Amino acid sequence: MVSYKALNTAVKSILNGWKNSIEKYNKLDTWKIGEQLSILGRYLRNNDDSKDIVRQVRFIRDCVISPNLNVNQLLYMINKVVAMAEASMKSVCLSLKKINGRIKLQGQGERFKGETMRLFDERIRFKGNMLLRNFDIETETPRDSRKVRRIVEKRMCQAYHRRNKRIDYDDSQRRHEHYWMKRATSFQLYNIGQMENVGSVCRGNSTHWKKEYDEQTGKIVFKKKMVYSSEEEANEAVKEWQRTKTHDKREITAYKCAICKKWHIGHKSKMEEYSDNENYVQKAG
Ligand SMILES: [Zn+2]
Numbered sequence: 001m002v003s004y005k006a007l008n009t010a011v012k013s014i015l016n017g018w019k020n021s022i023e024k025y026n027k028l029d030t031w032k033i034g035e036q037l038s039i040l041g042r043y044l045r046n047n048d049d050s051k052d053i054v055r056q057v058r059f060i061r062d063c064v065i066s067p068n069l070n071v072n073q074l075l076y077m078i079n080k081v082v083a084m085a086e087a088s089m090k091s092v093c094l095s096l097k098k099i100n101g102r103i104k105l106q107g108q109g110e111r112f113k114g115e116t117m118r119l120f121d122e123r124i125r126f127k128g129n130m131l132l133r134n135f136d137i138e139t140e141t142p143r144d145s146r147k148v149r150r151i152v153e154k155r156m157c158q159a160y161h162r163r164n165k166r167i168d169y170d171d172s173q174r175r176h177e178h179y180w181m182k183r184a185t186s187f188q189l190y191n192i193g194q195m196e197n198v199g200s201v202c203r204g205n206s207t208h209w210k211k212e213y214d215e216q217t218g219k220i221v222f223k224k225k226m227v228y229s230s231e232e233e234a235n236e237a238v239k240e241w242q243r244t245k246t247h248d249k250r251e252i253t254a255y256k257c258a259i260c261k262k263w264h265i266g267h268k269s270k271m272e273e274y275s276d277n278e279n280y281v282q283k284a285g
Helices: 009-025 033-046 051-065 071-091 113-121 142-163 171-191 231-244 268-274
Strands: 095-099 102-106 209-214 219-224 252-256 263-267
Touching: 009 033, 009 051, 009 071, 033 051, 051 071, 113 142, 113 171, 142 171, 231 252, 231 263
Parallel strands: none
Antiparallel strands: 095 102, 209 219, 252 263
16 A cells, blocks of 8 residues: 555556547547557556556557457546546555655645644643644653654544545445554654744754754744664664665764664764764764
8 A cells, every 4th residue: 555656647648648539539549559558568567556457557458459449448448447546546645655764754744734733733731731743752751652642643533534524434444544544643743843943043962853844834943853763773774875865975874862862864974063062972882
């Protein structure tokens, strides 16, 4: 279910072109057919859609190259696969992508904007009316963090049901809900815990945060860095970074954080600047 994009753009546009040509002229427009078939061939080989969709595209390809092409049948098959692709896009709310060893939750910023803003405005009673958005689950006590996790889970569950008012609540819907909730909750737990109004402030002696533009609020904030629970995990992320960010010549390294006691990765030059500061624990050995 991860990293899902039904029918790529090139395939979609070929299918649409064929559909239009059949609907308008009751025949297949063949002047680019060789090129189009090779794009379909590549798509079929890469095979990264669901089995059903790939199989349907294969039927379409076979139909197009068959000596006695039935355009009505072809049109029917194209409409069917387009509908299948749309349905699968709807069923997968979120997709994950790993960039530089960090999991990027694609498109969620936009998709969850409403929920995120609601969470940002919420206050936590047990923390003396603290804004939920300022709560960093990595640095607070496990007890409080669990409470906040439950609050976020509950809010995302409510959001799910606001969006999916369905009567036919079956097993597949339940699995979908579970999947959605897991993704949505971890996205929001990552969102909260940043510091606001830091536009002119320097990051100072801690590297638990990075200064970043927050697309949710349009402000410059200190965003907490991606947390790794062990040195091994952080080193894996460093390797991934080196594999994917080949243009970045600065040395990157894993370090243990003095703030959350977990691991982050960052550029070495920046860390040396802070290495003589006692608040900053460099690679605790
Ligand atoms: Zn930290």
